[in-house]
Amino acid sequence: MxxxxxxxxxxxxxxxxxxxxxxxxxxxxxxxxxxxxxxxxxxxxxxxxxxxTPQARHVHLLLAGGSQVVERFFPGMDEELAAAGAPGGDCGLRSIMHFPACRMPRRRLGFEMRFAxxxxxxxxxxxxxxxxxxxxxxxxxxxxxxxxxxxxxxxxxxxxxxxxxxxxxxxxxxxxxxxxxxxxxxxxxxxxxxxxxxxVNAHLSYASRWYRTRSADTRDWDMAFDMPTPPHHRRGGVAMRHEGGRWLVTLGGIAGSPAPTGDAEFVSWARSLRVPEIHGLLQDAEPISTLHGFARTxxxxxxxxxxxxxxxxxxxxxxxxxxxxxxxxxxxxxxxxxxxxxxxxxxxxxxxxxxxxxxxxxxxxxxxxxxxxxxxxxxxIGEDFRWPETAGERPGAVQRALHAYSDRVMQLAEDDAEAGRTFMRVLHLIDPAAALFRPSIAARVLERATWPALATACRAVLAKT
Ligand SMILES: Cc1cc2nc3c(=O)[nH]c(=O)nc-3n(C[C@H](O)[C@H](O)[C@H](O)COP(=O)(O)OP(=O)(O)OC[C@H]3O[C@@H](n4cnc5c(N)ncnc54)[C@H](O)[C@@H]3O)c2cc1C
Incomplete structure (x- = not known):
């Protein structure tokens, strides 16, 4: 006080x-x-x-780290969002997530998300x-x-x-x-x-539209996304369930691939994503808003x-x-x-x-x-510079090495629950990036990268901690 x-x-x-x-x-x-x-x-x-705030027409996901701060200064906010009909639950169970280096399995992550x-x-x-x-x-x-x-x-x-x-x-x-x-x-x-x-500009553009499902919505997830992946997969998208049972679908094109602008193109674009659930949702839903674009990103x-x-x-x-x-x-x-x-x-x-x-x-x-x-x-900016078209001052060798490492953590996250949880906690700004370098994770990353000597050194550190 x-x-x-x-x-x-x-x-x-x-x-x-x-x-x-x-x-x-x-x-x-x-x-x-x-x-x-x-x-x-x-x-x-x-x-x-x-x-x-024209950006408010597009999907706005509040990461768990931000949500914790909001709850600290506005106690009861999460309950109020829930009472207003915003769905939520364990981030790992309620989301379908396709990252550049992995499709994250649906499993409990131990922190909650509220979709609003x-x-x-x-x-x-x-x-x-x-x-x-x-x-x-x-x-x-x-x-x-x-x-x-x-x-x-x-x-x-x-x-x-x-x-x-x-x-x-x-x-x-x-x-x-x-x-x-x-x-x-x-x-x-x-x-x-x-x-x-x-x-630093990776030339991302968005197109978004609100939908309501035609039949009873029995999906066991609230959010599905596909992140663009260099060098070829320049399309991404997210479908997020909101308060009032509505869905907001945001599709994005990056590095010279513009977002869709027309109704038919919106649906065909969604079909080209690696997460079929997004197109599946559109098949089962009708638009309840016009299409809005945005490119100041x-x-x-x-x-x-x-x-x-x-x-x-x-x-x-x-x-x-x-x-x-x-x-x-x-x-x-x-x-x-x-x-x-x-x-x-x-x-x-x-x-x-x-x-x-x-x-x-x-x-x-x-x-x-x-x-x-x-x-x-x-x-x-590190993620954006993976695209050759990105404009801005490029990072040096250390940054590139860190990218290679974080890609490996992402790959590891696919079948290693601890790595998955740590990666997601860092991504959600709950833990600092240093958590990705914990000996228990570094050892497994290096092992997979066929750097066994370094992996052994990490295990030795681990044994002492
Ligand atoms: C397309 C898009 C999608 C996004 N998606 C996400 C997301 O999924 N998750 C996420 O965390 N963030 C997202 N963001 C970012 C997010 O919108 C902002 O980071 C966030 O709103 C914090 O911004 P702010 O409060 O600093 O500024 P803003 O939200 O832009 O608010 C600034 C306010 O200042 C007011 N203002 C400006 N000038 C004056 C003036 N002279 N006098 C009085 N008032 C003034 C404006 O009217 C406005 O209300 C997205 C952004 C964009 C562009």
């Missing part, structure tokens, strides 16, 4: 009520007296079609915040710039829904304004320059932590810092983990029985976020 002495008068502003902003607002409520969450959109009556639309997740998170008197959500509030000087940010300039312009003062500003990050221009306006940006990372001049009292998180190729399903989880890291930093900066010292927070937080982002970033 946080001691609230010393929070009096402190105000934080969060820009953007996407997943990063919603979790960050909840986190900040424990550290300042009041939080204002500013969102330019109003909720749309149409399914998932808020202007600021992005819209439902967002609306339940908002409901939680609406019940919290420490937080005000202002919709239709477009932030147009930052207040401040060369040293620190003191608030934001915004256009409220009623029109005009307003200056909103804040002791801390959190920018969670998404992939397009208008924040970069605002920093330049204040004379701070722009952060270094990395872009490049990995984009902004190194705020390296800026020579980063103003104090400003932190940036979510897609505004690192947006990932969505095929790996990491974005919402990394956003939630980033908000959790903010909580840790604020706790560490607290004087005994007092409020956190906000000076120096910006750089400290951005550095810590950069460390946290490194693993998912390397994973996403």
């Amino acid at each position: 946080i001691d609230t002495v010393g929070l009096a008068g402190r105000h934080a502003v969060v820009i953007g009520a996407g997943i990063a902003g919603l979790v960050a607002a909840r986190v900040l409520a424990d550290h300042v007296e009041h939080v204002t969450l500013l969102e330019r959109d109003r909720p749309s009556p149409e399914e998932g079609a808020r202007r600021g 639309s992005r819209l439902l997740r967002e609306s339940l998170l908002r409901d939680h915040l609406a019940r919290d008197a420490r937080i005000t959500l202002r919709e239709g509030a477009l932030v147009r710039g930052l207040l401040g000087d060369g040293r620190r940010v003191t608030g934001v300039r915004l256009r409220p829904s009623e029109g005009g312009e307003e200056a909103l003062r804040a002791d801390l500003v959190v920018a969670a304004c998404g992939r397009d990050a208008p924040l970069v221009a605002w920093l330049e306006e204040l004379g701070h320059g722009a952060p270094r940006e990395e872009i 490049e990995n984009r990372r902004r190194h705020f932590e390296q800026m020579a001049s980063l103003p104090d009292r400003l932190v940036v998180l979510g897609d505004a810092v690192a947006a990932f190729n969505p095929i790996y399903g990491q974005g919402m989880s990394v956003a939630a983990l980033g908000a959790q890291e903010l909580d840790t930093c604020l706790r560490e900066q607290r004087a005994p029985k007092g409020a956190p010292d906000l000076d120096g927070l910006s750089r400290r937080f951005q550095r810590r976020l950069a460390l946290l982002t490194e693993m998912p970033w390397q994973f996403a």
Whole structure:
């Protein structure tokens, strides 16, 4: 329990009520007296079609690591999703998974997944915040710039829904304004320059459509996916059961293979996947939405932590810092983990029985976020660089060796339950990547790779642990 002495008068502003902003607002409520969450959109009556988050029309899988963070700050969220009809269960039993290097057998993995639309997740998170008197959500509030000087940010300039312009003062500003990050221009306006940006683009495009099955749905799985596999299998797809008994099917083409654009092509494309269950579902279902495409899927990372001049009292998180190729399903989880890291930093900066010292927070937080982002970033760009068409700065030999190793773990995972569980826990951001190098796994990988001397060495380590 946080001691609230010393929070009096402190105000934080969060820009953007996407997943990063919603979790960050909840986190900040424990550290300042009041939080204002500013969102330019109003909720749309149409399914998932808020202007600021067009990606919500496509499958949004929250990895177990992200889900655990959300549950920590929004206790009861999983039960609420279940009560709203979102299916779920053990990840390994409820999913059919075709990875590039293996088709994972259906077996218990020991952690749960909840399959829900992005819209439902967002609306339940908002409901939680609406019940919290420490937080005000202002919709239709477009932030147009930052207040401040060369040293620190003191608030934001915004256009409220009623029109005009307003200056909103804040002791801390959190920018969670998404992939397009208008924040970069605002920093330049204040004379701070722009952060270094990395872009790696595997040219993935998506097409998605909602379905309802015609007959009683007796499938014993909730999600089936086929990941594209270099060098030739450039098509992928996922079918995910959602609340309300509906299915969302997202098909994707990568590395120069565009996603399908028409009805007939959508179905024939699904037939070409290596997971026949996806096409089988389409045969038994009727579309209940139009087809939506999306192609802004490049990995984009902004190194705020390296800026020579980063103003104090400003932190940036979510897609505004690192947006990932969505095929790996990491974005919402990394956003939630980033908000959790903010909580840790604020706790560490607290004087005994007092409020956190906000000076120096910006750089400290951005550095810590950069460390946290490194693993998912390397994973996403590493996978993308397996395609020769991928644009960006290519990784070196160490990275290639790591790929070869992780492929072997994946292959091992097919018939080795421990390797399968570890691989999936790393993929779901529950465990760090180092878990893949545990001697018990490394020994079996090296054995299969016919590197028996190394395998023996690993066993020797294992015997001592
Ligand atoms: C096609 C696609 C599929 C995806 N699938 C997955 C998936 O399966 N799993 C997963 O974890 N992630 C997925 N993602 C990524 C995921 O959508 C994001 O990583 C996640 O939403 C976190 O983003 P965010 O909150 O930082 O930004 P966003 O969700 O983009 O939210 C930013 C918010 O800021 C608001 N905003 C922007 N500018 C302003 C301003 N000036 N003033 C006020 N408000 C402003 C916007 O309206 C928006 O609401 C996918 C992304 C795409 C593109």
